[in-house]
Amino acid sequence: MNYDVSKETVFVKKLIFDGCQEVPVDLDFSLPDYCPDIQRILKCSVYPKVTSRNISGDRLNIDGNIDIKIIYVDSEKKSVRYCENTTAFSCSIDLRTSPENAVSVISSKTEYINCRAIGPRKIDIHGAIAICAKVYNKAGQDITFKIEGDDIQQKKSQETLSDLEGIGQQQFSISEMLDLGQNKPSPEIIIRSDILLIPGECKNMNSKVSVKGEALVKILYIGDISTGQLEVMEYSIPFSQVIDVPGVNEKSKCCVNLEVLGHEEQIQNDNQDGTNLIMEDIKAVVTVTAYTEKEIEIIKDAYSVTYNLECTNENIKLCKLCESLESPFSVNSIIEFTEFNISRVIDVWSETSSINGKYENGEILFEGKLNICILAISVEEIPFYIERIIDFKHKVPLDLGNENVIVESEIYPKAVGYRITGSGAIEIKSDISLRSDIYTCKKCNIISGANALDEQPKHKDPNAALTIYFAEAGETIWDIARKYYTFVDKIKEENDIFEETIGQNQMLLIPMN
Secondary structure (H helix, E strand, C coil), X not given: CEXXXXXXXXXXXXXXXXXXXXXXXXXXXXXXXXXXXEEEEEEEEEEEEEEEEXXXXXXXXXXXXXXXXXXXXXXXXXXXXXXXXXXXEEEEEECCCCCCCCEEEEEEEEEEEEEEEEECCEEEEEEEEEEEEEEEEEEEEEEEEEECCCCEEEEEEEEEEEEEEEEEEEEEEEEEEEECCCCCCCCCEEEEEEEEEEEEEEEEECCEEEEEEEEEEEEEEEEECCCCEEEEEEEXXXXXXXXXCCCCCCCCEEEEEEEEEEEEEEEECCCCCXXXXXXXXXXXXXXXXXXEEEEEEEEXXXXXXXXXXXXXXXXXXXXXXXXXXXXXXXXXXXXXXXXXXXXXXXXXXXXXXXXXXXXXXXXXXXXXXXXXXXXXXXCCCCEEEEEEEEEEEEEEXXXXXXXXXXXXXXXXXXXXXXXXXXXXXXXXXXXXXXXXXXXXXXEEEEEEEEEEEEEEECCCCCCCCEEEEEXXXXXXXXXXXXXXXXXXXXXXXXXXXXXXXXXCCEEEEEECC
């Protein structure tokens, strides 16, 4: 005989896919006519821009462009120069399943890049980028909280979890006219531009979430094409977006992810009032995951006082979003030069970074890497470029007991300061904004169903109303009742006991019917 069960559905963010696909970058191109000849290449960078993404069946299809940016020294004036080229790319990732209502979060990294000048005006490039994707959807999980039957005893546990209300994703644009000011020369060519999106305040409404943040923009440009004079400008652009997130309410906790799809800068030099302006246009995607804290009951054990019972077990994982951390810190390092004696710095920036967090001994330990890039001039007035990988650690005290902890982190290198400490060294200070979502998870083996073996009834002496049992301190009423296939509440009532565990050695009267 199968017993009827009552179930409750909870929703989780199901990770469908987490992986990368390599995309080759192989091309050669000639310099535009306005660019002077190459003497030496300083820096070659590739920047993928995702223009479209869609999930069709079991495939995630991604299209975009790869911007290739070359910083070099010209052969005539030995000044820093710049050229760029764009090539299209596409990739299709096998998800191994056909998810419904899934969202994807895309990132990219450079696997390797080899760039060489094969003549004064021609560049040959071979390398590869990795397009990385995480694909999620909202999945229901049915949890049994009651087995119907007067003869069934159930050992239950109250658990707290984060119930997924919804996942919302939206593409948006940030457009701003940037004023260089009266004291800066007009830009001739933009050599490099960095965009960093940092999420800020998150406010919930009915089925919508308002996300505020800032876009940090840093631009390196040539102010005088004849001399190669370089200038650096930095800006902060606030933004605000409202995203549809079905199911979200005022009590929901939200996790925000921001992606830069691409950005363009257009120089505005023909202004009648003489102002120096750059039009900044940023394409981005925001993904919001909303949770509500929920209490549920699970059945950890069950038996029948009448029949032998065959139970169906299920392993589940219950996770709770317990903390969203914002932890700014700084990474200090000294970089030494062996080939050049430094005279002045043109620009310092952090180009790539990675971070991992783990919980141990009452604190979150973050370990990561920063790639510090330096463009400078030697005492011989020779431009040079170097980069160094800097390892760092950062600790945040957080007492989570002995729980299994999952740390999801994003790192934002907000600013890089520097100080020349000698002709052969530079001191670097990198200001970091760190955002982390901390989950505690536990695995539970639960009873999801029960079947009474009708042909195997419990054999009890109908003439015995009570049995004497000598209990030891530390035993539970549940274990004693299960041993005699009787009711937990009847043992408590017969012996005037209110606790679940026996506090000291004592004799118990066990009701048998």
